[in-house]
Amino acid sequence: MSDAIERVCLSVNSVCNLKCSYCYFFAKPDALPGPASLTTDEIGTILENIHRYSLRPEVDKRIKVNFVGSGEPLLSWTAIRTAVEHLHATRLGHRLRFYMVTNGVLLTAKIIEEMKAIGLSPSVSLDGPASLHDSDRVRHNGRGSHADVMRGISRLREAGMPVAINTTLGRKVVDHLDEYFQFIAEQGFEKVIFDRLVDVPDDVAVSYPEFYRALRRIAEMKEAYGLDRLEIGNLEAYRRALSGKPDKVCTMFGSTCGAGFNNIIYMQRDVYPCGRMFGQERWKLGRFDEPLERFPERMSAIVGQQGCGTCASQQSAAGPDCLIERERPDYTSEPRESFIAWFAQRAKVPGNPA
Numbered sequence: 554m555s556d557a558i559e560r561v562c563l564s565v566n567s568v569c570n571l572k573c574s575y576c577y578f579f580a581k582p583d584a585l586p587g588p589a590s591l592t593t594d595e596i597g598t599i600l601e602n603i604h605r606y607s608l609r610p611e612v613d614k615r616i617k618v619n620f621v622g623s624g625e626p627l628l629s630w631t632a633i634r635t636a637v638e639h640l641h642a643t644r645l646g647h648r649l650r651f652y653m654v655t656n657g658v659l660l661t662a663k664i665i666e667e668m669k670a671i672g673l674s675p676s677v678s679l680d681g682p683a684s685l686h687d688s689d690r691v692r693h694n695g696r697g698s699h700a701d702v703m704r705g706i707s708r709l710r711e712a713g714m715p716v717a718i719n720t721t722l723g724r725k726v727v728d729h730l731d732e733y734f735q736f737i738a739e740q741g742f743e744k745v746i747f748d749r750l751v752d753v754p755d756d757v758a759v760s761y762p763e764f765y766r767a768l769r770r771i772a773e774m775k776e777a778y779g780l781d782r783l784e785i786g787n788l789e790a791y792r793r794a795l796s797g798k799p800d801k802v803c804t805m806f807g808s809t810c811g812a813g814f815n816n817i818i819y820m821q822r823d824v825y826p827c828g829r830m831f832g833q834e835r836w837k838l839g840r841f842d843e844p845l846e847r848f849p850e851r852m853s854a855i856v857g858q859q860g861c862g863t864c865a866s867q868q869s870a871a872g873p874d875c876l877i878e879r880e881r882p883d884y885t886s887e888p889r890e891s892f893i894a895w896f897a898q899r900a901k902v903p904g905n906p907a
């Protein structure tokens with residue numbers, strides 16, 4: 554099993570054409586990483602460092618590079634595209650794969666063709682039907698963005714691109730899963746990933762136990778709606794983890810925490826184990842122009858074996874749980890463990906004792 558960095562997120566800017574009510578970075582302006590977007594050269598430096606790291610013997614997977622927010626990455630599209638093109642031209646046969654999470658509003662036919670040309674797979678943030686999406690995912694003038702996002706999705710489909718949807722799993726979506734699944738079924742989406750809403754006021758956030766209860770209902774609804782072709786990224790991640798092949802990224806949208814050891818995030822020029830740790834000096838792993846191998850070493854110095862989740866006392870069938878949750882004084886792994894046991898039975902994961 555890989556014990557190397559397998560996923561790198563790059564937050565290239567902190568500006569956005571939307572102003573979602575639950576956006577962590579806009580809800581807490583002090584948390585913004587600052588106005589200066591990464592330049593083409595700086596993105597190029599990061600990609601070159603990831604490429605060098607990918608040649609190390611412990612790296613046995615192609616590394617996923619995901620362009621994400623604390624802002625809208627398409628507002629930095631020219632810089633991203635140029636840096637990726639440069640890597641393709643200068644590092645033939647490199648082992649990096651490119652992804653992006655976008656709010657979809659700026660997707661044009663031209664950008665989509667350019668994404669195809671550089672092999673970048675986008676996923677689009679969409680919280681279901683307009684009745685759910687538009688109450689939170691709004692423009693700066695307060696107008697809902699659903700129609701704009703759906704136009705971007707249509708363009709992806711017209712270009713023959715697979716459409717993956719990222720849904721922020723807030724209280725509203727959890728309370729209206731029927732409405733949500735009806736919409737997903739009507740639209741014929743093929744892939745959905747739920748991203749648990751956290752670090753916002755309790756009345757909209759989804760707590761750790763609520764999240765695992767919701768995942769269970771999501772698995773049941775997928776079946777109830779007969780959505781055999783729909784892939785729910787979170788459930789697939791648990792299936793892989795239970796088969797002994799976890800992607801060590803994040804339990805908020807995957808199965809297994811890889812903070813700092815297998816998963817890092819560049820918040821513009823600073824590097825952290827996880828986006829939720831941004832701005833906390835304790836968790837800062839370094840700067841954008843340093844070699845990647847230094848970051849897991851520093852993570853180890855911060856948390857040691859206790860934090861990394863590899864010791865037996867913290868092992869679960871699906872691997873380490875969320876480090877932030879584990880640090881809470883009232884932490885109990887029971888909600889996740891119950892879900893895992895239920896899912897292993899239901900999904901009949903071969904070779905799993907649960």
Ligand code: SF4
Pocket residue numbers: 569570571572573575576577578579622623624625656678
């Ligand atoms: S699209 Fe993303 S970065 Fe922009 S406001 Fe919404 S949640 Fe925040």
Ligand code: SF4
Pocket residue numbers: 802803804805809810811812816826827828829874875876877878
């Ligand atoms: S610490 Fe929690 S939020 Fe951060 S990467 Fe790990 S699972 Fe995700």
